[in-house]
Amino acid sequence: MASDLMPGLLESGDPARSSGYSGPPPRMGFFTDTSVCIGCKACEVACKEWNHVPEDGLNFTGMSYDNTGGLGADTWRHVAFIEQRVVPAGGSAARAGVRWLMSSDVCKHCTHAACLDVCPTGSLFRTEFGTVVVQEDICNGCGYCIPACPYGVIDQRKGDGRAWKCTLCYDRLSVGVEPACAKTCPTDSIQFGPLDELRERAQRRVTQLHEAGVTDARLYGEDPSDGVGGGGAFFLLLDEPEVYGLPPDPVVTTRDLPAMYRAVAAAAAALASAVALAFLGAGR
Amino acid sequence: MSGVTRQGVQGVRPGREAVSGVQMGAKKRPERRAGRRDGEQPVVGEATFQSYYGKPIINKPVWESPDIPGYLFLGGTAGASSVVAALAQVTGRPSLGRAAKVTSTVTAALSGFALVHDLGRPGRFLNMLRAFKPTSPMSMGSWLLGAYAPLSAAASFSALTGRLPRVGSAATAGAAALGPGVATYTAALISNTAVPAWHEGYRYMPFVFAASACSSAAGMGLVAARPAETGPVRVLGIGAAALEGLLMRRMRRSMGVAGEAFQESHEAHRFEIGAAALSVAGIALAALGRRSRVASAAGGASMVAGSALERFAIFEAGMASAENPRYTVVPQRTRLEQR
Ligand code: SF4
Numbered sequence: 178m179a180s181d182l183m184p185g186l187l188e189s190g191d192p193a194r195s196s197g198y199s200g201p202p203p204r205m206g207f208f209t210d211t212s213v214c215i216g217c218k219a220c221e222v223a224c225k226e227w228n229h230v231p232e233d234g235l236n237f238t239g240m241s242y243d244n245t246g247g248l249g250a251d252t253w254r255h256v257a258f259i260e261q262r263v264v265p266a267g268g269s270a271a272r273a274g275v276r277w278l279m280s281s282d283v284c285k286h287c288t289h290a291a292c293l294d295v296c297p298t299g300s301l302f303r304t305e306f307g308t309v310v311v312q313e314d315i316c317n318g319c320g321y322c323i324p325a326c327p328y329g330v331i332d333q334r335k336g337d338g339r340a341w342k343c344t345l346c347y348d349r350l351s352v353g354v355e356p357a358c359a360k361t362c363p364t365d366s367i368q369f370g371p372l373d374e375l376r377e378r379a380q381r382r383v384t385q386l387h388e389a390g391v392t393d394a395r396l397y398g399e400d401p402s403d404g405v406g407g408g409g410a411f412f413l414l415l416d417e418p419e420v421y422g423l424p425p426d427p428v429v430t431t432r433d434l435p436a437m438y439r440a441v442a443a444a445a446a447a448l449a450s451a452v453a454l455a456f457l458g459a460g461r
Numbered sequence: 462m463s464g465v466t467r468q469g470v471q472g473v474r475p476g477r478e479a480v481s482g483v484q485m486g487a488k489k490r491p492e493r494r495a496g497r498r499d500g501e502q503p504v505v506g507e508a509t510f511q512s513y514y515g516k517p518i519i520n521k522p523v524w525e526s527p528d529i530p531g532y533l534f535l536g537g538t539a540g541a542s543s544v545v546a547a548l549a550q551v552t553g554r555p556s557l558g559r560a561a562k563v564t565s566t567v568t569a570a571l572s573g574f575a576l577v578h579d580l581g582r583p584g585r586f587l588n589m590l591r592a593f594k595p596t597s598p599m600s601m602g603s604w605l606l607g608a609y610a611p612l613s614a615a616a617s618f619s620a621l622t623g624r625l626p627r628v629g630s631a632a633t634a635g636a637a638a639l640g641p642g643v644a645t646y647t648a649a650l651i652s653n654t655a656v657p658a659w660h661e662g663y664r665y666m667p668f669v670f671a672a673s674a675c676s677s678a679a680g681m682g683l684v685a686a687r688p689a690e691t692g693p694v695r696v697l698g699i700g701a702a703a704l705e706g707l708l709m710r711r712m713r714r715s716m717g718v719a720g721e722a723f724q725e726s727h728e729a730h731r732f733e734i735g736a737a738a739l740s741v742a743g744i745a746l747a748a749l750g751r752r753s754r755v756a757s758a759a760g761g762a763s764m765v766a767g768s769a770l771e772r773f774a775i776f777e778a779g780m781a782s783a784e785n786p787r788y789t790v791v792p793q794r795t796r797l798e799q800r
Contacts, residue, residue: 213479240514247516257513295653297600298585299592317588318581321599324522324654324783333523338581365477382477389480419790422513426793430653430660431596437649437663444648444667445641449544451675452697456548459692 192288196303204307205350206409207359207367208375209281210382212394214366216242216279220254220358227346227357228253231334247422248282250334253343254358255282257421280414280421281358281367284309284330284343285398288406289429292322292331307372307409308345316340327405327427345409372409379413391415397423404428510790518789519655521780528579530776533647534769535572537674538681539565540644543613545678545694547637550630557694559620560685561678565636566617569610569643598650609643612636644674651779657719657789658782659775665712669771672708675701676740677768683747683761688754695747695757698764702740705771709733718791719782723774726781732774739767
């Protein structure tokens with residue numbers, strides 16, 4: 178149903194191919210391994226510098242070392258800082274320490290991207306690399322993509338009116354250079370490459386950490402069978418996703434769109450019948 | 462420091478292979494509680510959940526009130542009025558027909574204005590017709606409105622001037638054919654988002670909108686048409702206003718955790734109470750005030766206002782559910798745990 182009503186909707190596999198590119202380059206993405214993130218925010222800075230993202234306030238948020246708060250129109254990489262009180266195995270509360278989680282968040286470049294599906298102008302589009310990019314010369318600021326994104330990534334720029342988000346450095350990719358954030362990351366917490374390769378590497382990394390006793394390590398967003406068909410950017414986390422401000426089980430809203438249209442059709446028919454009945458009932 | 466010696470490379474840092482977090486060993490699960498800010502008290506049935514400093518997961522819509530709830534209401538009134546207009550015309554009720562046609566044209570124009578006014582770049586509103594995208598209810602709606610508004614305007618023109626009666630009839634029929642879609646597609650538009658209190662209501666939302674549209678269109682008929690011709694809209698208004706409240710309750714109950722946003726948001730709660738009160742008043746006045754033009758008109762106006770407040774309630778509940786991570790995290794976590 179979904180696919181015959183709306184071609185491309187919920188098709189699996191290579192998003193560039195299902196968007197009509199013939200023989201596209203391999204799908205590129207990010208693997209953000211938060212276990213080696215040191216919270217230096219070089220990615221945030223590099224992103225702003227390269228993409229001319231305006232300053233959006235250096236605020237004291239009271240949220241550990243976080244002063245950008247979350248992803249938005251003017252924050253395309255956001256480093257989250259979480260301080261947790263932890264007690265070592267078998268230890269007493271007196272020996273409690275602090276575990277400091279840091280994680281650099283970014284647009285997931287979803288396989289089934291809600292922002293792209295709902296964009297009425299065609300401003301949001303799928304690139305040949307399988308990424309999702311806004312064409313700012315077309316965006317009319319309708320704002321539909323903003324509440325459509327299940328991760329809270331894309332947002333409207335104040336005083337500009339248009340929607341902005343990570344482009345996975347489309348300009349750099351086009352000339353074979355890796356995105357600014359990955360380039361600058363001093364610990365390789367942000368890794369860029371063909372998605373297939375990244376997925377394999379991530380799997381090995383989880384195994385390695387599990388063997389070393391870091392049983393909390395888990396991948397987030399790498400599974401092509403999840404609600405968004407897997408992210409082009411995925412993560413290795415050390416706690417539940419919601420601790421980092423990520424949705425635990427995101428689903429692309431357009432998955433339910435065929436059912437919504439059916440409900441609309443039924444309601445429209447009901448409306449017409451109700452009015453007709455009222456006229457019939459009232460007679461002359 | 463790392464360096465190259467005769468024995469080979471020494472002291473190389475592990476880089477991305479570094480194993481961190483081992484010393485802590487198996488850690489106790491963090492307390493399952495909400496990271497709420499400003500000591501806000503949880504509402505009914507609080508399930509424990511974790512969050513990032515209580516920050517929302519999704520980005521709140523940038524749509525503004527009264528533009529967007531107004532647009533939902535005006536579009537609904539327009540669409541249903543076109544159906545009323547066509548039936549009034551074929552059953553020989555010229556005054557009701559005229560009133561409904563003019564209502565539909567004026568509300569359609571105002572809804573278009575509200576929509577363009579809410580754009581971040583209003584000058585680029587024509588870009589809406591740059592693509593035809595079935596995956597975007599806003600795109601489909603733009604095309605629908607683009608076809609509907611001129612038909613409604615042509616119908617009004619003919620009804621008011623008495624010119625081009627054939628064209629007027631055809632336009633009336635055309636507007637009536639598109640009207641039900643115009644009145645209900647907006648339900649898919651707002652449901653097709655990650656906003657919990659909108660998305661979770663997608664099965665009922667179009668029916669709530671249909672009832673609300675009928676009630677406001679009928680209300681306008683009661684206000685503006687000659688009393689002798691208002692029989693059908695009186696029946697329609699009474700039925701629709703009653704159904705609107707019932708459907709709204711059904712929708713809220715069907716939404717699980719997200720339905721609680723209708724209570725948690727003070728605005729939504731107040732709008733809903735206002736809508737219910739106005740609907741009851743509208744029903745009573747329309748039913749009892751059959752003989753009095755003033756009572757009927759007051760009843761009609763109450764129905765219109767009640768219908769409008771219903772849209773504002775839905776709008777505000779959605780905003781509240783987007784702002785609180787609970788509405789996003791709890792249902793998703795529950796879903797994962799049941800898997
Ligand atoms: S994470 Fe959000 S903004 Fe990025 S592609 Fe997915 S839906 Fe679009």
